[in-house]
Amino acid sequence: MPTSYHLTHLRTLESEAIHVMREVVAEFERPVLLFSGGKDSIVLLRLAEKAFRPAPFPFPVMHVDTGHNFPEAIEYRDRRVDELGVRLIVASVEDSIRAGRVVEETGPRASRNGLQTVTLLDAINEHRFDAAFGGARRDEERARAKERILSFRNEFGQWEPQNQRPELWNLYNGRLRRDEHARVFPISNWTELDVWQYISEEKLAVPSIYFSHPRQVFRRDGMLYAHSEFVQLIEGEQPFQESVRYRTVGDMTCTGAVASEATTLDAVVAEIAATRITERGETRADDRVTEAAMEDRKREGYF
């Protein structure tokens, strides 16, 4: 048996993800790809390019913009979308607030993270999307570990973990009930390390905040947050300068930075390979609230 007929684990994962994307495009009518400019959605975008080449991928991309995103991520988003010549839809939390669909939180811990769910569901309805590709991974969080690659949301956008369709072999059942839509997670089986290795193998550009840079930060609940106009300091919190990078690109108000000197992709990969703390544990305030914080948000329709 020639050993050359062998795929590395990354190429196996890639091939599985491409298969999923093609199945969904074939079986759904109006897919969209959720693109935040973060590393997971950067990988998704590359997979979409690969799946349909030499044709452009047959769906638009959508970003749910909280208005409190890192400017570096927004710049990256716009640049990448231009390069690919794809249509970008921006669903804005700001607009949802103005339209009275959601109410802005107040106080020093105010965040628009939770509000995104409404904006996302409204946009899915407005554009009548029936499938939304997302970059969630099962290694991120324990509720995600239980989620299917095709994850159905009922008419209220809710996830019902007890009621999921079995996924057998590589056969996906893409049939929708009335008013349902699907969230599709082609990189479910990837880990954070896989994502970085893939970015490195594919030589993909990423927003600069993934690399070490000096930033004004403050410490809260043991995490480092960017000092910005969007976050009110609590008494005793002092901004200071630190060399940091981000492991995830989320809303500035709830995404923590990590102290780091990694300025290249290889250094980032090495750092991730050696880290002793999970991505969400280190950087996401939103998952620290309760044991089931992610499960609860997902049930409501979150990504």
Next chain:
Amino acid sequence: MSPGAATNGHAPIEETHTSELLRIATAGSVDDGKSTLIGRLLYDSKQILSDQLEHVMETSERRGDGYLNLALLTDGLRAEREQGITIDVAYRYFQTARRKFIIADTPGHEQYTRNMVTGASTADLSVVLVDARKGVSVQTRRHSFIASLLRIPHVVVCVNKMDLVGYDQAVFDKIVEELTDWAARLDLTDVSFIPISALHGDNVVERSNEMPWYDDAPLLYHLEHVVIAPDRNLADVRFPVQWVTRPMSQEHHDYRGYAGQVAGGVLRPGSEVVVLPSAQRSRIEAIDTYEGEVDAAFPNMSVTLRLADQLDISRGDMIVEADDQPTTARELDAIVCWMDDKPMQPGGRYSIKHTTRSGRAIIGEIEHRVDVNTLEHVPAEQLGLNEIGRVVLRSSTPLMVDRYRRNRTTGSFILIDESTNDTVGAGMIQGAR
């Protein structure tokens, strides 16, 4: 249990670039120690990160477990934590220098047969747990039966809780003997046995000092080294068409490619092919990928084929080699695992999905039900939730099939209830009529 005791840290990065993927399914009855074993594998291979560990320590303490309860690492949903059981398939990931592993962790109780079948459908290897004190149980038999039914190529039986039987070789040998007979009846080809203590870590990552009589490798070594490459079918070319790529752009005006994932065989430019079911003939002109043309495509690669002739080909067609074709049939014999509350009955109509092809199916006759605990064939009027049986079914559209034992991709299908859209059955093709 100091974290420092482990040897198997994160893999050096250069090596992981070429590492292979191994998909594992685990099955065990409640309390056999499955969660502890997975926790141990993750922990000793240093995949448990400190915040997860902190969380487990806190929770163990709060519950008064009196030890680091590694089982807590694997419970994902609130209901599972509340009831202290695993309900669903949970996926876990870990990596060593040689391989990346995906564990599909499924509950072992009979009422979760459908979850076990789901986890087993893509697995390269099954870990079956046996409690050394209890010996081979009905559950053990069922778990190994499911592994054989889904044709998981490799089975590792872990005889757990050896610490509770004084690490006694006689206990282990008796279980091996009993299961070896059973495995022969099941037509399992590669079965290994390892005596372990998941709680103390014996023979999980490190070789045990307590069982000098066992001179084989510990579990992790086995997982890293079991040879999986020959498990794929490299003989019969099978390429289900997923999507027809037609850019219709200035640059690629006449481009027409057939996108899909190779389900069997090795495709090469120049090969003579037949497109089924129409039986049109052509030749592979090129195999395209994002990186450019390649000179071979083999199982699990997602590629785009171009053919020498302009043919009418659409999603659901299958490209194969002329001298080695699957059976094109409408009437199938299959073993079906039923996954829905509403039983399957003769005359039942469902939607069927086989490779990328969909149609309707009518259930003809139910030949028998298999008692998953004894392998006995029992006459059956219907198949209820979690039941497995042999049925005859008729498809509205011709399907290009192989026997499941020959090819797990072209030999399998799912049934969908058209009123609820739920996936209600998993089928393994035994033959065509």
